[in-house]
Amino acid sequence: MNGEHVEVDDLFGDGGTLGETVTLNLPLQSLPVDGLAQYVDDLHRASTEQTRLAWSRLGCLASLAPDGRSVNLAHLHFSGSEPKWKLSKERSIDLSANGDDQHPILQLEWSQSGVDLSLVDAAGRVTVINIISVALNETAVVRPATLDREDELNQALAMYWLNVDRPYPTFMHASKDQGKWKYMAAKRRPMGPFWPRGFVVVTRKGTLLFHYQRPDGRWAVASAGLRSLTSTGSLLSHAAVAPTQDNKLLVAAQNTHRQLLVYVATIDLPDPRQDPQMNAGLTISIENVRASVPYSIPNDSNAQHSDSMLFDASSEFLSHLEIVPTSDIEKAPQLPPTIMAFYTPVVTPLGMANDGQLGMTTVRRWHVVSTEHKLHSGFDTMQSKTNDTTLSRRTDLQRIEDVHINQIISTVQKVDRGEHLALGGADGPLVLYDPNSLAPLYMANDSAEVTSMAQTGFVFPPYSRGLNLAASPNACIVASLSNNGKMQVTHVEHPSGLTYDSTDSATVEAAIAAIILSSARSFYSQVSLNDIMLLVTQHLDPIHYPQLIQSTFKDLFGDKDFIPGPELGNTKKPVVARVLSLVASLGHNPSTDQRSQASMLSWLSLNVRSCALTFMGILQSVSQSGGVEWKDPEVCELACNNIRWTLDLCKFIVDDLFEMADDNISPHNSEKEPHPSADSQTITKLLLVSIWPRSFLNMIARILRGIVRATQDPKTTLAPEAAAAFQRMAELIEASPLKMESLEQLLSGVEKMVHQFYQLRGMTDRDKAETERFLLSHGQIPEVLQDVMPRILQDVLPTTRTKMDRLSLYMEDYSWLGIREDTKTKAFKRDFVVDVHRKRILRRKGLDRFRKCVRCGSVSADLVRMRHWPQFLQTQVLRCVCEDVFAVVGLEDT
Numbered sequence: 001m002n003g004e005h006v007e008v009d010d011l012f013g014d015g016g017t018l019g020e021t022v023t024l025n026l027p028l029q030s031l032p033v034d035g036l037a038q039y040v041d042d043l044h045r046a047s048t049e050q051t052r053l054a055w056s057r058l059g060c061l062a063s064l065a066p067d068g069r070s071v072n073l074a075h076l077h078f079s080g081s082e083p084k085w086k087l088s089k090e091r092s093i094d095l096s097a098n099g100d101d102q103h104p105i106l107q108l109e110w111s112q113s114g115v116d117l118s119l120v121d122a123a124g125r126v127t128v129i130n131i132i133s134v135a136l137n138e139t140a141v142v143r144p145a146t147l148d149r150e151d152e153l154n155q156a157l158a159m160y161w162l163n164v165d166r167p168y169p170t171f172m173h174a175s176k177d178q179g180k181w182k183y184m185a186a187k188r189r190p191m192g193p194f195w196p197r198g199f200v201v202v203t204r205k206g207t208l209l210f211h212y213q214r215p216d217g218r219w220a221v222a223s224a225g226l227r228s229l230t231s232t233g234s235l236l237s238h239a240a241v242a243p244t245q246d247n248k249l250l251v252a253a254q255n256t257h258r259q260l261l262v263y264v265a266t267i268d269l270p271d272p273r274q275d276p277q278m279n280a281g282l283t284i285s286i287e288n289v290r291a292s293v294p295y296s297i298p299n300d301s302n303a304q305h306s307d308s309m310l311f312d313a314s315s316e317f318l319s320h321l322e323i324v325p326t327s328d329i330e331k332a333p334q335l336p337p338t339i340m341a342f343y344t345p346v347v348t349p350l351g352m353a354n355d356g357q358l359g360m361t362t363v364r365r366w367h368v369v370s371t372e373h374k375l376h377s378g379f380d381t382m383q384s385k386t387n388d389t390t391l392s393r394r395t396d397l398q399r400i401e402d403v404h405i406n407q408i409i410s411t412v413q414k415v416d417r418g419e420h421l422a423l424g425g426a427d428g429p430l431v432l433y434d435p436n437s438l439a440p441l442y443m444a445n446d447s448a449e450v451t452s453m454a455q456t457g458f459v460f461p462p463y464s465r466g467l468n469l470a471a472s473p474n475a476c477i478v479a480s481l482s483n484n485g486k487m488q489v490t491h492v493e494h495p496s497g498l499t500y501d502s503t504d505s506a507t508v509e510a511a512i513a514a515i516i517l518s519s520a521r522s523f524y525s526q527v528s529l530n531d532i533m534l535l536v537t538q539h540l541d542p543i544h545y546p547q548l549i550q551s552t553f554k555d556l557f558g559d560k561d562f563i564p565g566p567e568l569g570n571t572k573k574p575v576v577a578r579v580l581s582l583v584a585s586l587g588h589n590p591s592t593d594q595r596s597q598a599s600m601l602s603w604l605s606l607n608v609r610s611c612a613l614t615f616m617g618i619l620q621s622v623s624q625s626g627g628v629e630w631k632d633p634e635v636c637e638l639a640c641n642n643i644r645w646t647l648d649l650c651k652f653i654v655d656d657l658f659e660m661a662d663d664n665i666s667p668h669n670s671e672k673e674p675h676p677s678a679d680s681q682t683i684t685k686l687l688l689v690s691i692w693p694r695s696f697l698n699m700i701a702r703i704l705r706g707i708v709r710a711t712q713d714p715k716t717t718l719a720p721e722a723a724a725a726f727q728r729m730a731e732l733i734e735a736s737p738l739k740m741e742s743l744e745q746l747l748s749g750v751e752k753m754v755h756q757f758y759q760l761r762g763m764t765d766r767d768k769a770e771t772e773r774f775l776l777s778h779g780q781i782p783e784v785l786q787d788v789m790p791r792i793l794q795d796v797l798p799t800t801r802t803k804m805d806r807l808s809l810y811m812e813d814y815s816w817l818g819i820r821e822d823t824k825t826k827a828f829k830r831d832f833v834v835d836v837h838r839k840r841i842l843r844r845k846g847l848d849r850f851r852k853c854v855r856c857g858s859v860s861a862d863l864v865r866m867r868h869w870p871q872f873l874q875t876q877v878l879r880c881v882c883e884d885v886f887a888v889v890g891l892e893d894t
Contacts, residue, residue, distance in 0.1 A: 036427070037347040039410060039467045043319035044346070046204070047157045047238040048106045050320065050412075053470040053481055056114035058885060059528030059854075060136055061087070061470070066485040068104030070095060071119060071129070074487050075136050075887060076477075076530040077854040080590025085534035087489050088854075088887065091137050093129060095145075103150070109159040111199070112190070114527075116161070118199055118211075121145060124154025126201065126211055128219075133878050134865055135851055135888045143211070143219050153205035157239035157253070158321075161199040162212075163190035169524045170417070172331060174450040174513045174555075181450075181513045183520060183555050186331040188417070192247030193267045200265075202226070202239035202251060208265055210284060215272045224284035226253065226263050234259075242323035242337060250325070250368060252339045254318050260341065262289040262368070264395055289368070289395045316343040316362060320412040324421070324435040335436055337368040339397070344408050361409040363438060366397040403438040410467055415475040416518075417525060420452060422471045429460040430469050430478045453514040457494050457507070458535075464490040472531035474518045491535045498540050512548050515540075520556055523578045530855065530884070533585060545586050549598070550777035552579055559769035562691055564751070571612050571696065574883055580606050580692075581855065581882035583776065590857050593818075593829055598779030600819065601686045603856075605693040608649070610837070610881040611642045612696050615703040617872045618729075622710050626719030627726055629870040636725040638873075641839035643732050646700055649817060651738045654746070655809040656684035658801075661793045682779075683819060685789050688750050690775045698751075701744045704733050708740075737808035742800045749796035750788075757788055816841055833859045837877045851886035860886060 042049060052064045061074045072090040079086050103121040110117055119127040128143035148154070172184045198212030206226045213219050226236075239253040249265040264287040270280045320342040326334055343362045371394060410425040415432065420441065424430035432441045432454040441454035450456055453476055466480035476492045496507055515532060522529045536548070556579060580602040587599025595603060618639060621627045630636055660681055687693045710716045711723070711730040718726060733740065758768050761784055774782050781788070814820065815828040833842050836858035851860040858880050866874060879885060 035467055036408065036410070036425075040319065040344055040347045040408060043344070043410065044317040045237065046155075047321065048155050048204070051107050051109060051159075053468045053479060053487070054108060054110055055470055055472050055479065056110040056117070056131070057112075057473050057525075057527045058114040058131065058136060059473060059530050060110075060114065060131060061479055061487055061489075062108055062110070062117055063468075063479075063481060063485070063487050064105050064108060065092070068106065068122075071105065071108065071117070072485075072487065073137060073139070075854060076489075076528075076534060077887060078533075078585070078590065078857065080857055083589055083591045085530065085537055087487060088137070090487060093139055095127065095141070102145075107156050107159065109161065109199070111161040111197070112163050116142070116197060118159055118161070119145075120156035120159065120201065122155060123150035123152060124148065124156070124203060125150065126156075128211075132865075134863065134886065136854065136885045137887045143213075147219060148221075153235070154201075154203045154207070154209070156201045157204060157236055158202040158241050158251075159199055160241035160243075160249070162193055162195045163243065164196060165190065165192065165194040168526075170329060171517055171520045171524075172329060172451075174517045176448045176509075176513075181509070181516075181551070181555060183517060184331070186329050188328050188525070189330060191243035191245060191325065191328050193243070193249070193269060194247070195269060196272075200241055200249060200267075202236070202241060202253060204235050204237075206234075206236050206253070206255075208251065208284065208286070210267060210282075214278055215276045222267075222282055222284055224265065224286050226251065226261065226286060227288070236261075238318055238321040240321040240323045240339070242325040244337060245326050245334075250323055250337055250339075252321055252323055254321060254341075258318070260290075260339075262339065262397060263287060264289055287395065290397050316345050318342070319344045319361075320409065322412050322414075322421075324414070325418065327419075335367075336398075338400075338436065339366045339368060340364070340412075340438075342409055342412060347408065359406075359408065361405045361407060363403040363405065365400045365402070365438075367400055369396055369398050370394070371396045405438075411469040413469075413471055415471045416452065417521070417527075420454070420475060422469075422475060424460075424465065424469045424478070427465070429462055429464045430471060431460070432475060450510055450513045450517060453492065453511075453518055456510040456514040457496070458492040458511070458514070459495070460492050461490060473527045474522055474529070474531050476518070476535045477531040489534075491531075491538060493539060498544065508544060508547075511540075512544065512551055515548065516552050516555055519552065519582070523556070523575045528885075529578070529582070533582075533855065536586070542586075546598075546778050549583050549586065550773055552582065553773040553777055554770075559765050562769040562772035563765050564691070564695075564755075571609055571616070571699065576692075577606055577609060577881070577883040580609075580776075581884065584882060585855055587779070588856065594821075596779055597682055597686065598777060600683050601690065601693065601776065601779050604649070604683070604687060604819070605690075605696065606881045607836075608646070608693055608696040608700065610876070611646045611839075612700050612703070613876060614639065614642050614873065615700060615707070617870060617876075619703055619706050619710075620872075621870060622716065622718060622726075626717050627710070627722040628719040629722075630725045631719070631722045632725075632868060634866070635869055635873070636728060637840075638838050639725075639729055640732055643704065643729060645817075645834075645839040646704075647733070647736045647738065648812065648814060650697065650701075650743055651736070651809050651812055652814045652817060652819065653684050653687060654738055654743075654804060655806075655812070655814075656681050657793065657797055658806055658809070660684075660789070661797055685781060686775065686779060688747075688792070689754060689781055689785055689788055691754075691772050692776065694747060694750060698744065698747045701740045701747065705740045705744075708733050737805035739803060742803045746796060746800050749799065750792055753788055753791055753796060754785065757785055757791075835859060835861050836881055837862070849888060849890050852889045853880035853882060853884055854887050855884040856880060856882045858882070863888060 055061050059075055063072050065072060071093045073093065074088050074090045076085055077088050103123040105119045105121045108117060108119050115131045117129045125145035125148040127141060127145040129139050130142045132138040132140055167187050167189045170186055170188045172186050174181050174183050195212055198210060201209040203209060208224050208226055210222045211219065234255040234257055236253045236255050242250050244250050251263040251265055253261045255261060266285045268283045270278055270282060318341055322340045324338040326337055341364045345359050407428050408425045409423050413422045415422045421433045421435040422430050423433055433439065434441060441452055442459050443457055460478050464478050468481045470479045477489050479487055479489050482488055494511060498508060498511055515536065519529060519532055556575065583602035584599050584606060587596030618630060621629050630639060708730045710718055711726050771782050771784060815825040816834055818825060818829060831844060833844055835842055837860055842861060849863060851863065862877060
C-alpha cells in the first residue's frame with residue numbers, strides 16, 4: 001500500500017480534522033556553516049550518523065574523529081593556572097589493538113550510568129568502551145567489535161541503553177510563596193526493561209538486536225525482526241527507541257519507501273540473582289502497532305516559508321525521528337508517549353549563500369495510546385454466546401497538530417533527564433523546548449514558578465551553532481566540532497549579564513532559583529555539576545555567590561539538618577558533601593592556592609567528613625569481621641595517616657584557642673612578633689561555632705576513643721591477625737598531646753555555650769538553622785554569636801587546659817594542613833602535596849602520573865583500584881572528598 005493514497009485524518013483521529021497547526025517564528029541568528037547542504041542530505045538518507053558527539057552524565061564528552069577511525073574524549077576541569085573552567089585536552093582512544101578500527105565508526109551512545117560508551121561501525125559491529133572507575137579519562141574496551149560478523153545491513157539507526165531499576169529523588173519546579181522559593185520534591189522511577197549492562201540496536205535491515213553482558217561477564221546478543229505486511233523486504237532509513245511505563249520498548253522507524261512503522265518490543269529477561277547462569281535464556285517479542293503511516297506533508301496555508309527560491313517546499317524529507325516517553329517522575333502529568341518526525345527541505349547552494357534564510361522544519365507528531373478494539377456496528381444486533389463481551393485493548397496512534405520551526409533542525413537531543421528537548425542547527429543556536437507542546441522555553445517566564453534555566457532567560461549565544469551539537473548534562477553548555485574535528489564548548493548567557501549594578505533583584509532571584517533547581521537535580525541524580533560550575537564562575541557576578549550558596553543550604557536542607565539530633569548533617573549523605581564542595585570551589589583560587597573563609601571552612605569540613613567515614617568503617621569492621629580487613633599494611637598505613645591528619649587539625653584548633661586566650665588576657669603589644677595563628681583564628685572560630693564541622697569532629701573523637709578501647713577491652717572480638725594493626729592505631733592516638741577525652745569535653749562545652757546563646761536570644765529552631773546556614777555560606781560569625789568565643793575562652797577552655805600539653809601543641813608543624821599563610825606553609829605547598837585520601841605527603845618533583853580532581857585539584861596517587869582494600873574504602877577513594885571525579889594527569893598537565 002502506498003502511503004500517498006492513505007486518508008491522513010482517518011488514520012490518526014476519530015474521523016475528525018486535525019485542527020490548526022502551530023508555527024514557531026523564531027528569528028534566524030546567523031549565516032549557516034559550511035557543509036550544511038551535504039549534512040542535511042545525509043540526514044535525509046539515514047540516521048546512521050546522527051550522534052557523532054555526546055556528553056555522558058559524568059561530564060565526559062566523546063566525539064568521533066573526522067575519519068571515523070577513532071574516538072576522542074575530553075572533560076571539563078578547573079584550570080588552576082588561568083584560573084577558570086575549561087575543556088581538557090582531547091585524548092584519543094586507540095581501537096587498533098582489538099581490531100576495532102577496520103571500519104569507520106558511524107554512531108556512538110553513552111549508557112544511562114555514563115560509564116559505558118557503545119560504538120557501531122559501518123560494518124554493523126559494536127564496540128563497548130568502559131570509563132574505568134578510578135579516573136574519568138582512563139578507559140578499557142570491555143566488548144570488542146570482533147565479536148560481531150561484518151554486515152553493512154547491521155548499521156545502527158538507533159541505540160538505547162537499558163536502565164537500572166533504581167529510583168532516586170528529583171525536583172520538579174521552584175515556586176515563590178510569600179517571598180520565599182520552595183522546591184517541589186518528587187521521585188523518579190526509571191522505566192524498564194532493566195539490565196545492569198545492555199543496550200538495544202535497531203539496524204538497517206529491520207532487526208532489533210539486544211546486546212547484553214551476562215552475569216559471568218561474557219557478552220551475548222539476542223535478536224528479533226521488525227516485520228509488517230506493508231514493509232516486507234524493504235530496508236529502514238531512520239529509527240528511534242524509548243521505554244514505556246509497562247517496561248517495554250517503543251520502536252518507531254521509517255523504511256526506504258518512506259513509510260513510518262511503529263512497534264512495541266517486549267524483552268523477557270531472567271532474574272540474574274535467581275538464574276545466574278541464564279539457563280532459561282531470554283525472549284524478544286514484537287507487536288506491530290501501525291504501518292504505512294504516510295510520510296507526505298499536507299499543504300498548510302499557515303506555514304509561510306520565507307523565500308521559496310531557497311528550497312523546494314514539495315520535497316521535505318525525514319531527517320530525525322524521536323520518541324518522547326511518558327515522564328518517569330511520579331508527580332508529573334502522565335502524558336502518552338509522543339513520536340516526532342522532523343521533516344526538513346532539501347538545501348540548495350543558493351540557500352547556503354543567502355543570509356541563512358533556509359526555510360522551515362516541519363514536525364509531525366503522534367501520541368501512542370491504548371484503545372479498545374471496535375467491532376462493526378452490524379455485530380451489535382447479534383446475540384453473544386457468552387456473557388463476557390469485554391474486548392482486549394490495543395496500542396494505536398493518535399495524530400496531534402504539526403509544528404513548524406523557522407530553522408533547519410540538524411540536532412535533536414533530549415536533555416535534563418528527558419524533561420526538555422534541545423533543537424539546533426547550522427543557521428541558529430541550540431534552543432530548549434517543552435517536549436510536549438514544542439514551545440520554546442526561553443523567557444516563558446512565570447514570575448512565581450521556575451522549571452528550567454532557559455525559562456528565566458538563559459540562552460545559548462548566536463555563535464553557538466554547528467552541524468553537530470551536544471548539550472551538557474544540565475543543558476547549560478553546548479559542545480560542537482570545529483572544522484578540523486576539535487571539540488569546543490560555549491555556555492548559556494543571561495541577557496542582563498547578572499552583574500551587580502545592572503540587574504534587578506527579581507531577575508537575579510529567578511536566575512539563582514533556576515541554578516539551584518538544576519544543581520539539586522544534579523546532586524540527587526548522580527549527574528556532573530561541572531557545567532553549572534562553569535556557568536556560575538564565568539557568568540554570575542561573584543557578589544551573588546553568598547546568596548546562591550545560602551539559598552542552596554536553605555532549599556536543599558531542612559531546619560533539622562542544622563539542629564542537634566539524629567538528622568543533623570548526616571555524614572553519609574552525599575548531598576552534604578556536594579553542597580560543601582560547591583562552597584569550597586566558588587571561593588578557591590588555585591593559581592594562588594588561596595581560599596575565602598567560607599571556602600576554607602567547607603574544604604576542611606569535607607576532609608574531616610572523609611576521615612570520619614573512614615573511621616566509621618574501621619569500627620564497623622570490628623563488629624562485623626573483627627577488623628581483619630585492616631591487617632594489610634597499606635590499608636593500616638592509610639588509617640594511621642588519616643588519624644595523624646585529624647589529630648593535627650584538632651591540635652591546631654586548640655593551639656589557636658590558647659593564643660586567642662593569651663591575647664584576651666594581656667594587652668596587645670604591637671612590637672610583639674605575631675603568632676602564625678594570627679591569620680587562621682577566624683577559621684578556628686568557624687570550625688568550632690559552626691554545627692556541621694563541630695559535629696564531625698565530635699564524632700571522630702568518639703570513634704578514635706572506640707578504636708583505643710577495641711585494643712584494651714577483652715570483650716571486643718578483635719581478629720588476632722588484625723591486632724597489630726589496631727595496636728598501631730591506638731598507640732598513635734594515645735601518643736598525641738591532645739587526648740580524645742579532653743577534645744570531647746571541649747567540643748561539648750562549645751555545644752552548650754552556643755545553645756545557651758541561642759536560648760538567651762529566644763531563637764526558634766528555624767532561627768537557629770538560618771544562623772547556621774549563614775555561617776556556612778558567608779564564612780562569618782553572625783552578630784548573635786559574636787560573644788560566643790570570648791565565653792568559650794573564659795569558661796570552657798580553662799576546664800581542659802590542665803589536661804593538655806600546651807608546649808607540644810605550640811611546637812607542632814601544622815604546615816601540611818595548608819591553613820595558615822605563614823612562610824613555612826607556603827614553602828610546604830611549593831615543594832609538597834598531600835594525597836587527599838591517604839593523607840600521605842608526596843614530593844611534587846617525584847610525581848609522574850597521578851589522579852587529580854577535576855574540580856578542586858586534589859591529588860591521589862592511586863592509579864588502579866585497590867581490590868584488596870575494604871569494599872567501602874574502595875568506593876570512597878574512587879571520588880574526591882569533594883564528591884567529584886578524578887582524571888589521570890602528568891606533571892605537564894598541572
